[in-house]
Structures are given as structure tokens and as C-alpha cells.
Amino acid sequence: MNHIYRSKKVVKKSRMKKVFFIFTLILFATAVTIFIVYWPNISKNEQQVLKPSKVRIGFAMGTLKEERWFKDRDILIAKAHERGYEVEWVNANENDVEQINQVKYLLSKNINILIIVPNNYEKCSSAINLAKKRGIKVISYDRLVKNSDIDVYVSFNNYKVGELMAKWLLKTVPRGNYVFLLGDPGDYNVQMIKEGYHKVLDSFIQKKQINNILEKYCYNWRKEYAYNYVNNLLEEGKRIDAVLASNDSLAEGAIMALSEKRLAGSVPVTGQDADISACQRIVKGTQLMTVYKPIDKLVDLTLDIVDKLIKNKPLKPTSMLNNGYKNVPTFFIDPIGVDKSNINDTVIKDNFHTWDEVYITK
Template identity: 55%
Template sequence: MLIKDKQWNRIKNAISAIFIRFSLSNSKFKNGNIDGIVSKVLEYINKNYHQDISLHDIAKSVNLSYHYLSKIFKDKIGKGFIEYLTELRIEKSMQLLINQNLSIKEICQQIGYSDPNYYCKAFKRVTGMTPTEYRLSRNVRGIILLKDRILKNTLTVILVVILFIELSFIFIKLYKPDFYLKQSNGSNSENNNKIKIGFSLGTLKEERWIKDRDILITKARELGAEIIVQNANNDDQDQLKQVKYLLDQGIDILILVPNDYKKASKAVEMAKERGIPVISYDRLVLNSNVDLYISFDNVRVGELMALWLLKKVKWGNIFIVNGAPNDYNTKMIKEGYDRILMPYVEAKKINIIKEEWAENWLKEYAFSVIDKELQRGTKINGIIAGNDSLAEGAIEALSEHRYMGKVYVVGQDADLWACQRIVEGTQLMTAYKPIDKLAEATIEMAIKLVKKEPLNIERKIFDGKYYVPYYVLQPIPVDKDNIEETIIKDGFHLKEEVYIKGWQSIENSIDCNFLLQKLLLQNFKFE
């Protein structure tokens, strides 16, 4: 009796799922140990909330992957790590706000925030009021006015002393300028050789950007650099303000993930005016002449998505949900899938129903447009989604109409949930980008730029006005046939994370041996 290769692979996957189910029963992932791990993480956060805490670093210390720790933390606490940390810091700051001797900036430093504007926004999001409004609600202002009347003469004396000190500093600055040059050279006063990196992100809404941030922080620290991170939350004006804040902190180089590929040129201009080099990270800023653009080959991403879809959809209707129109990557991805699809469109084999553009990469938009199309009765054979989050929205819409697993969907970024969908058969493929390689190369290039060392990069890309150095990495197509040799082998996600839905279904079954026998009888033919 011979078993075909594909049949044997399916048998191995079934046996592997059963093995994982039993091995987990005696592993560190038992509920009791999970409670202990989460308890230790909470204890660590409560003691160190005022420091720069990274869940990525915590995950390493407890020998878990970032995604698994993030998941069990949310399951046990009922909220994500960032949400919990933010609420804890705000709670601590509420106690400090009662002390009127502390300024907002001083409170920020005590609770672990570097940007007062970000703190004020976070405070309002959690409490519904600004820090100043909170102070007023506690009737602290009335107390201050009373103190002012009683201590009026004393305050006058203090103001005179402050004025004297200010005049003294002006005198020192005029006659001992070398002292101030050392303080304003853009490096840490305690360690003038330490490189300070500013990292401005357009968003942290997608899983992949959180991963980018954590890996970049870790790589920077490993190479002895300091890194300050700011997140614009998809707000162009906030990103400009945050870049100005980073420049005011004396950074040596700016790593920029633009929210808008055109408007972000103003941020590059501000950095250039101060002589600060700029790396455009994974998203290109147009017309700005950045010092380096480092990214994966986004044109190739589009090509891979189209190629994998055509393996399954040789004739039929394709719906395309692109990412944000203000992200230049979406244009490059479109260039890639157009190269592959257009010959089939011209030959009348493939019909592109619609091309949509999801503002801010919102998966809710993907759900909406696919849902509306299905309500019209349109037959959809395949979907190209700008990333795995959009793919998730599209698949949720397919599920509502009972088409999940019947319509082929492709995406990019290799998010954990996308990998789970791939092994269960509801998503065909994702374009995997080894982010650790991108982050490591970025920090190495940043240090070279600060030290004015040659980058030795021959490839260039046209940004609409200038040809800028282009450090490019290649994406990897991943489907259920090679997911173990790529994503799991690289440690991007753990096997037990990717196959989690598989174990849960097996764990809930009455008899695993009976399930395997039934699976073999129903799905495999022997020769």
C-alpha cells in the first residue's frame, strides 16, 4: 500500500497536532504556570512602570514568544499590555497631580513618559478629562490661591532669587561657551559616545508595527545606542510635532515610518535643516531626498500575491482591497500585481471586480466592501488584500455569507492570526517579511550614517525628485505547504501558536485515536 506525498503530509499534520495536544498537557503552558507567569509579569510592571518597559524583552526573560505572552496576558487580565501599562501610569499620575509642586513634565518623567503631549492625550483617553481639569475637579486651584495670598511676600523673594540664578547662567554662557557646547552636541551628557536614535512611527495599530518597534529597540540597545520612540496614531500633524520633539531631544539620526508619503517630507526637511540624517523605514517618503530607504521589495510582494492567487483562480472574479492611499507601499504593491494580472485580464480569463483603498488600513473597511459586494450577489473567486489585517476583515465578511474557505484570500506580513488561518485553510497565502533582518540592518545603517561611514549600497530608487539609496530585502511567500520551513523554523511564530486552533479542536474531541482513524478513512485513498 502506497500513500501519496500530499496524503502523507496531511497524515503528518494530523499526528503532529495530536502530539502537540498531549505534549502541552505536561509543559510550561499549563494553566497554573500561565497564572504564575502572568503574575510575575504584573509584579514586574507594577515595580517598573516608570521605566522603558518592552513586552518583547519581558517575553525573552520568561522564555516565551512575544505573541504568545501578549495573548495569555490579554486572556488573563482582560486587556492588552499597552492598555494595562497606560492605565497604571495614569492611575499613578492622578496621585501625583494632587501635589501642585510638580509640573506636568515632572510627572511625565516620574511615570515613564517622555512626551507631555502624549501623556495628556493618554490621560484624557483614560479619564475623560485633561490633567489640568482633573486638578480643578479636586479643588486644588482654590488651595493654591489661598496659599498665594498667604505666601505672597515669600514668593516675591523666590522670584528675585530665580531671576538672579538666570542672570548667572547667562553670564556663564557668555564667558564659558565650551561648557554649553558639550551640553548641546546631540548626545547623552553622561556618555558623549552613545548614539541617540529617534524613531517616529505612523501607527501601531497593526501587529507587525509593534513587532518592528520592539525588535528595533532591542537591536539598538544591543549595539549600544539609545532610541526614543514616538507613535503618531495615523495623524499627520502629530507626526510632525513628534519629529520636532525628537529633534529637540538632540537625536543623532531619525528613523521615519511616514503616515503620509507626501506630507512627511516636511518632517525630513526639519531634520535636514538641523543636519540630522534620515532613514525612511519600510515606507518611502516622496520628494525628500532621504539618506536611505530600507524596505522589503514591495513590487515583489504584489507579484507574489497575484501569482499565488492565480494558482487557484485560473478563471473568475478577483476583488482587490489595497491599503491606505497615503502609503506609497500600496502603489508599489499595485504595480506588482498589475504586472502579473494584466495579461490574464486582457485575455478575458480574469475579471477584476473592484479595486478599493482602505483609509488607515482599517480592516473594518475591507469587511464593509466585501460584505456589500456579496449582498449584491456578486460571485467572488479570489481576494487580494493589502495586508493580513485587511485579509482578516475580508474573511470575516466571507464568513457572514458562508463563503469562508471557499474564496481564496492572500495578504502580507505573516501576522499570527493569518498564519493560523493558513493552516486551517481560510487564507491561501501571506507574504512573509523577516522583520528582524530589516530591523538589524536599519540600526547598523543608522550607526554608519551617524559615523559618516560609507553604506556601500549601489541600488537607487526614485522618490519623485531624487534618486536615493535603496537597501532592499526579499519577501517570502508562505502557504500551508512551507509554513514550518519558513515562519516556524525562523522563530517568527511558535508552532504551538500557529496550530493553536488545531489543538483546541482536538482537545475538545472525545477520543483522539477515533478522530485520527475517521480522518484517515474519510480523506485518504490507498493504492
């Protein structure tokens, strides 16, 4: 009986082992199947999580009124895309409140860095504060934001812009009645340009070789102001020997007033930005010169700075400029004075404008 009992016990244990083995085999097969079916998706999801998202740049522009700002926008977007960056851009249309609201919008789009062209150098500081509270680094682009915690200021050297205009006029008109047409008082570049030309001309003004018969702001850079200022002087019988207009739009307004008195071309007028119409006036002889600012270089410099800020690499600024809040790392690009003698070797050679655009008009 004992023998029969033990035999049954052995058989039972053997069956249990077989059942356990089969069960284990089924579990293993199920696990392998699940691994084969679901692993690609798991791996894919894991790769998506690990893959870094694109850097998104917010580009807040104060205006698109002048021709040059279209170039800044288009070149910056194109070159940013080449580097793998996304760009979300807005234009405040010279409205300070709208610019603050647009910065709020850009922050809602989860931008990683803010590039801003302030409409007003003082009123824009609250927009900067919004960005800094979110930990977003800010580049002040071609216009300085005063009294704010901007990280970088990148621009053309606007002191030299003023110096170039003054030096060109001095070579042509070393003495006489000068008219100074400044841009918008809310644009800090205007103050820099003013400081630049006064640095060159003040000694001549003090010696009475140059008479400053008018020095006025043109709000929002409107050429209508320039036209009215020059026209009123001419109507009063004042002689004008030279006009230092702070950009090409103001130059156009001044030349319109001069042309009505048949003085266009006989009174030297400066400008800035190398607008196509200004370049055409230069080759025709109605505008003396313009200050050319190679925007490609400014954009490349700006995006190099973006690279460094995103990667937390140290900046090596060419100078530091106090904006009323702190000393701001500053990068300047030198502008270029352009007249008839070098327009082919500058504006046209750089393909800023083509030869046909400058010399052939409809």
C-alpha cells in the same frame, strides 16, 4: 669696623637665602598637596569631556495599529541597545500633524539620526525638512517618504509583495472574478504592491481570463472597508472567485464577510505580514497565503546603515529609487510567500511565531 659690617652683611644674606629656601619649599609642598588632592577630579572631568556620548536614535512611527509594528519597535530597540545606541521612540497614531510635532520633539531630545515610518508619504516631507535643517540624517523605514531629502530608504521589496500574492492566486484561480483590496492611499507601499500584482495579472485581465470586479483603497488599512466592499458585492449577487487583500487585517475583513455567506475557505484570500491570526487562518484553510517579512533582517540592515551614517562611511545600496526629489540609496529585502506547505519552515522555524501559537488556539 669694615670687618664687622661685612660680617653682618653676610649673616643677613644667609638669612635671606634660608627664608627664600623655606618659602620655596612651602610653595612646592602646597603645589604637591593640591596636585594630590585635586588631580583625580581634574583627570576624571577631563575623561568625561573626552568620552564620546552615546548615539541617540529617534524612531518616529506612523502607527502601531497592525501587529507587525509592535515587532518592529521592540526588535529595533533591543538590537540598538545591543550596539550601544539609545532609542527615543514615538507613535503618531495615524495622525499626520502629530507626526510632525513628534519629530520636533525628537529633535529637541538631541537625536543624532532619525528613523521614520511615515504615516503619509507626501505630508511627512515637512518633518524631514525639519530634521535636515538640523543636519540630522534620515532613514525612511519600510515606507518611502516622497519629495523629501531622505538619506536612505530601507524596506522589503513591495513590488515583490504584490507579485507573490498574484502568483499564488493564479496558481489556484487562473480565471474568474478578482477583488483587489488596497491599503491606505497615503502609504506608498500600496502603490508598489499594486504595480507588482498588475505586472503579473494585466495580461490575464486584458485577455478577459480575469475580471477585475473591484479595486478599492481601504483608508488607514481598516478591515471594516474590506468587510463592507466584499459584503456589498455578495449582497448584490456578484460571484467572487479570489480576493487579493494587501495585508492580513484586510484579509480578515474580507474573510468575515465571506464566512457570513459560508464561503470562507472556498474563496482564496491573500494577505501580508504573517500576523498570528493570519497564520492560524492559513492552517485552518480560510486564508490562502500571507507574505512573510522577516523583521529581524530589516532591523539588522537598518542598524548597519545607522553605523555607516554615523561614522560617515560610504553606503553600497542595492539600487537607487527616485522619490520625486532625488535618487535615494535604497536597500530591499525580499519577502517570502507563506502557505500551509511551508509555514513550518519559515514563520515557525524563524521563531516569528511558535508552533503552539499557530496550531493551538483557545
